[in-house]
Structures are given as C-alpha cells and as structure tokens.
Amino acid sequence: xxxxxxxxxxxxxxxxxxxxxxxxxxxxxxxxxxxxxxxxxxxxxxxxxxxxxxxxxxxxxxxxxxxxxxxxxxxxxxxxxxxxxxxxxxxxxxxxxxxxxxxxxxxxxxxxxxxxxxxxxxxxxxxxxxxxxxxxxxxxxxxxxxxxxxxxxxxxxxxxxxxxxxxxxxxxxxxxxxxxxxxxxxxxxxxxxxxxxxxxxxxxxxxxxxxxxxxxxxxxxxxxxxxxxxxx
Amino acid sequence: xxxxxxxxxxxxxxxxxxxxxxxxxxxxxxxxxxxxxxxxxxxxxxxxxxxxxxxxxxxxxxxxxxxxxxxxxxxxxxxxxxxxxxxxxxxxxxxxxxxxxxxxxxxxxxxxxxxxxxxxxxxxxxxxxxxxxxxxxxxxxxxxxxxxxxxxxxxxxxxxxxxxxxxxxxxxxxxxxxxxxxxxxxxxxxxxxxxxxxxxxxxxxxxxxxxxxxxxxxxxxxxxxxxxxxxx
DNA sequence: CCGTCAATCCTTGCATACAAGATGTTATAC
DNA sequence: GTATAACATCTTGTATGCAAGGATTGACGG
Numbered sequence: 021x022x023x024x025x026x027x028x029x030x031x032x033x034x035x036x037x038x039x040x041x042x043x044x045x046x047x048x049x050x051x052x053x054x055x056x057x058x059x060x061x062x063x064x065x066x067x068x069x070x071x072x073x074x075x076x077x078x079x080x081x082x083x084x085x086x087x088x089x090x091x092x093x094x095x096x097x098x099x100x101x102x103x104x105x106x107x108x109x110x111x112x113x114x115x116x117x118x119x120x121x122x123x124x125x126x127x128x129x130x131x132x133x134x135x136x137x138x139x140x141x142x143x144x145x146x147x148x149x150x151x152x153x154x155x156x157x158x159x160x161x162x163x164x165x166x167x168x169x170x171x172x173x174x175x176x177x178x179x180x181x182x183x184x185x186x187x188x189x190x191x192x193x194x195x196x197x198x199x200x201x202x203x204x205x206x207x208x209x210x211x212x213x214x215x216x217x218x219x220x221x222x223x224x225x226x227x228x229x230x231x232x233x234x235x236x237x238x239x240x241x242x243x244x245x246x247x248x249x250x251x252x
Numbered sequence: 253x254x255x256x257x258x259x260x261x262x263x264x265x266x267x268x269x270x271x272x273x274x275x276x277x278x279x280x281x282x283x284x285x286x287x288x289x290x291x292x293x294x295x296x297x298x299x300x301x302x303x304x305x306x307x308x309x310x311x312x313x314x315x316x317x318x319x320x321x322x323x324x325x326x327x328x329x330x331x332x333x334x335x336x337x338x339x340x341x342x343x344x345x346x347x348x349x350x351x352x353x354x355x356x357x358x359x360x361x362x363x364x365x366x367x368x369x370x371x372x373x374x375x376x377x378x379x380x381x382x383x384x385x386x387x388x389x390x391x392x393x394x395x396x397x398x399x400x401x402x403x404x405x406x407x408x409x410x411x412x413x414x415x416x417x418x419x420x421x422x423x424x425x426x427x428x429x430x431x432x433x434x435x436x437x438x439x440x441x442x443x444x445x446x447x448x449x450x451x452x453x454x455x456x457x458x459x460x461x462x463x464x465x466x467x468x469x470x471x472x473x474x475x476x477x478x479x480x481x482x483x484x
Numbered sequence: 485c486c487g488t489c490a491a492t493c494c495t496t497g498c499a500t501a502c503a504a505g506a507t508g509t510t511a512t513a514c
Numbered sequence: 515g516t517a518t519a520a521c522a523t524c525t526t527g528t529a530t531g532c533a534a535g536g537a538t539t540g541a542c543g544g
Binding site: 485486493502504508 | 515516517518519520521522523525526527528529530531532533534535536537538539540541542543544
C-alpha cells in the first residue's frame with residue numbers, strides 16, 4: 021500500500037502518519053465525511069503539524085481525503101462516478117490480464133493457481149473473511165504474474181482498495197465467500213485450459229458480483245455518498 | 253493537469269509552484285536526473301521553503317520527482333518498467349473503450365469523429381505538430397465519450413502524458429503525423445462500422461507506433477533512463 | 485603522488501510562530 | 515421572537531529557525 025514513497029527505508033514521521041491514516045480510512049474506522057484536523061493528529065502522534073500536513077497532502081493525492089483550504093479536511097465520501105471509473109479500469113485491466121494469462125499459463129502456473137485455490141477453500145471452511153481478503157488479493161496477483169504483467173497488479177490493487185473500503189460496510193461478507201471462491205475456480209479452470217473467452221467471461225461475472233453489493237450499500241448508507249453535491 | 257487539488261479556486265502558492273514544476277518537467281525543460289532544491293525554487297518564487305516542500309511532495313506522489321531524504325531531490329528518470337506498465341494500461345483501457353465505442357456509435361458520434369479527423373488533417377497539412385498533439389488528445393477523448401466512458405479518458409490522458417514527456421525527445425514528430433492520422437482514420441472507420449475486432453486491432457497498431465520511437469530514444473538518450481540502477 | 489580522514493557545506497526533516505480566511509455563536513437592535 | 519452584525523474560535527497557509535544526515539572538498543600523513 022506504500023505506493024507513495026518507498027524512497028527511503030527508515031520510515032519518517034510522514035510515512036508513519038500516512039500509513040496510519042491510510043489504514044484508518046480504508047478500514048473505515050475513519051468514516052467518510054469525518055473531519056480530521058492537522059493539530060489533532062499531530063498531538064495524537066506527538067509531533068508537530070508539519071509532518072501531518074505532508075501526510076495529508078499525500079492522502080489527498082491518493083484521493084482519500086479532501087483538503088478544503090482554511091476550512092477543514094475530511095475523509096472523502098464515496099462517489100458513484102469514482103466507483104464506476106474504478107470498475108471500468110479493473111474490468112479492462114483484468115480482461116487483458118486474463119487474456120495474457122491464458123496465453124502464458126503452463127504447468128507451474130497451473131499449480132500456483134491450484135495452491136491459491138486450496139488456501140481460499142481453507143479460509144472459506146474456517147469462515148475467515150480476513151484471511152480470505154488477503155488470499156483474494158494474492159489470487160489476482162498470481163494471475164498477473166502468470167500473464168507476465170506483474171505491474172498490472174498494482175493497478176488492480178489500487179482500484180480494488182478503493183472499493184474494498186466501501187465493502188467493509190457490507191454485512192454479508194461470509195455469505196459471499198462461496199461464490200467468490202467458485203468464481204476463482206472457474207477463472208483458474210479457464211486459464212489453465214487456455215480458454216480466453218471463458219476466462220474473460222468468468223472474470224466479468226466475478227467483477228459484477230460487487231455491483232449489487234455496492235448498490236445496496238449505496239441506499240443503506242446514502243450519507244457516505246457524495247453524488248449530487250457540488251463538492252470537489 | 254490539475255489532478256492534484258482542484259479543491260480551491262484561488263490558487264495557492266503550492267498550486268502555482270506545483271503547476272510550474274509540472275510543466276517544466278513534462279516539457280523536459282527540466283531534464284531527467286536534474287537536481288532541484290527547495291531553497292532554490294523558493295527564492296525563484298519569492299516564497300519560503302514550505303510551499304515548495306508541499307509542491308515537491310505532490311510531484312513525488314505523481315512520480316515525477318524523487319525525494320531522497322537528506323540528500324537531494326531530482327527529476328525522475330524514465331524507466332522501461334514504468335513505460336511498459338503505462339503501455340499495458342493504455343492498451344487495456346483503449347481496447348475496452350473501442351469495444352464500447354463500437355457498441356454505442358451512432359450518426360452523431362460518427363460526425364464527431366469525422367470532424368475530429370478533418371481537424372487533424374488540417375494540422376497535418378500545416379505541419380503543426382503542437383496543434384496535432386492537442387487534437388490527438390481530443391480524438392481519444394471523443395472515443396471515450398462515444399463509449400460512454402468519459403472517465404476512461406482521464407486514465408488515458410494520465411498515461412499518455414507520461415510517455416509524451418519522453419516523446420518530446422523524438423525528432424521525427426512531423427514524419428510520424430501522417431501515419432498517426434491514418435491510424436485514426438482506420439479506428440474511426442471501424443468504430444463507425446461497429447467492427448469491434450477491426451477497431452481494437454487498429455488501436456493496437458496505433459499504440460505500437462510508439463514502441464520503436466521509444467526504443468530509439470532509449471538508446472540515444474540512455475542517460476535519461478534509469479533501469480539497472482538500484483535507485484528507487 | 486596517492487590514500488585516508490576530517491571539517492564544512494549542502495540537502496531535507498521537523499518544530500514553532502504568525503497570518504488569513506471561514507464558521508458558528510452570541511449579543512444587540514428591531 | 516427574529517434578524518443582523520460583530521466576535522471568538524476553529525481551520526489551513528506560510529515563514530522562519532534549528533537539527534540531522536550525506537557529499538564534497540580540503541588537508542595531512544604515508
């Protein structure tokens with residue numbers, strides 16, 4: 021998640037604060053619309069306003085917070101437009117990845133997919149949604165590696181993270197796991213078979229799982245959404 | 253280009269400095285590898301180091317500069333990996349856009365494409381590479397609009413901008429214009445005909461035009477590239 | 485002449501102080 | 515009771531000063 025500045029190894033105050041706030045926001049411990057203040061965070065970390073300010077700037081560039089000069093800084097709300105855009109990007113990238121994965125999949129790659137799937141099934145059996153979340157990311161990373169496009173994972177991860185923040189609100193995560201694993205199985209099968217169209221179709225279905233979840237959250241938690249407002 | 257903070261209308265010092273440096277870097281007036289100092293820029297703008305510092309942070313998040321703590325800050329060099337990633341993203345997004353453009357193209361959209369093309373031909377006749385550059389962006393935006401995915405243009409634009417910085421180094425821009433216009437014509441024809449595969453193929457060829465240009469620059473200006481170095 | 489070490493300069497990181505603007509509250513006039 | 519205006523108090527923006535670490539340059543010893 022440190023797509024910001026891995027320039028240094030010794031994490032500076034700015035890095036720490038950025039990481040902390042990133043997690044707070046993406047885990048929804050900081051809710052959309054929540055106001056955060058430089059001085060407040062600074063006191064919390066025992067530092068001055070300056071590093072906090074730098075961290076805010078980074079998070080703003082990541083589109084996670086919104087700095088309104090002289091007014092306040094707040095956690096960005098969800099926007100249907102942003103979600104649509106994110107979904108479009110993911111769909112396009114993942115389609116390309118699946119196409120290439122079909123092209124380059126060999127026995128070793130097939131084994132990697134099988135291993136990833138068995139781990140997912142274990143998490144499913146354990147009803148361990150947190151572990152499954154990580155395995156979900158890992159599965160898509162495996163696909164990117166097979167497609168010889170590891171960099172594509174960075175994009176997928178970034179876009180996925182945006183929506184994941186939203187899906188924390190979903191209450192039915194456990195119920196969703198079975199169909200997600202099933203989707204992954206279909207994708208893996210198609211990739212191993214080198215069936216490009218089947219893989220892409222399975223991928224599309226997989227992505228569309230989110231749509232109704234998001235739509236439900238959209239109405240249940242309308243306050244977290246920021247659509248008609250002239251803001252930003 | 254102000255993907256940073258359109259939050260306020262009154263441009264702050266930070267905004268101005270960010271914009272200025274952004275242009276300097278993307279236009280290659282600031283060459284890759286050039287060292288820039290907070291105090292130096294601060295004096296140039298007659299402000300303190302603080303706003304410059306904020307601007308640096310933004311540019312670092314945009315991946316345009318590299319801040320090496322306690323050492324120096326320099327304009328990022330090109331990296332083959334970054335170029336490959338950018339190309340992959342563009343290819344994937346544009347394929348999706350062309351697919352949707354074929355789906356939604358109507359008479360009005362066809363006229364828009366024709367208009368865009370005639371403008372390009374005029375720029376070509378005038379040998380006006382600068383105007384053509386803008387029309388090139390506009391053409392791809394038109395395609396996104398037709399595909400009902402205007403947000404996709406933001407991605408394309410961002411990725412295109414990264415490579416454009418590099419292509420400023422190319423000397424043969426005028427010679428390239430004819431084939432680029434020809435590509436656009438083929439794309440437009442395919443879209444108007446609703447021929448998805450033809451459109452995507454034409455788009456792929458269009459993108460691949462850059463490859464040898466970049467490869468040539470890569471060897472001619474190896475000093476601007478940052479590949480084997482352990483940096484970053 | 486060359487290598488090593490030390491000091492100085494340069495860089496960014498952080499803290500503090502002040503300025504400017506926006507918001508909400510309160511008091512006052514009607 | 516209501517509306518308006520002034521003020522108190524938030525917020526972020528900017529300036530400045532100091533600290534810490536790396537790099538270069540110089541001197542000194544071999």
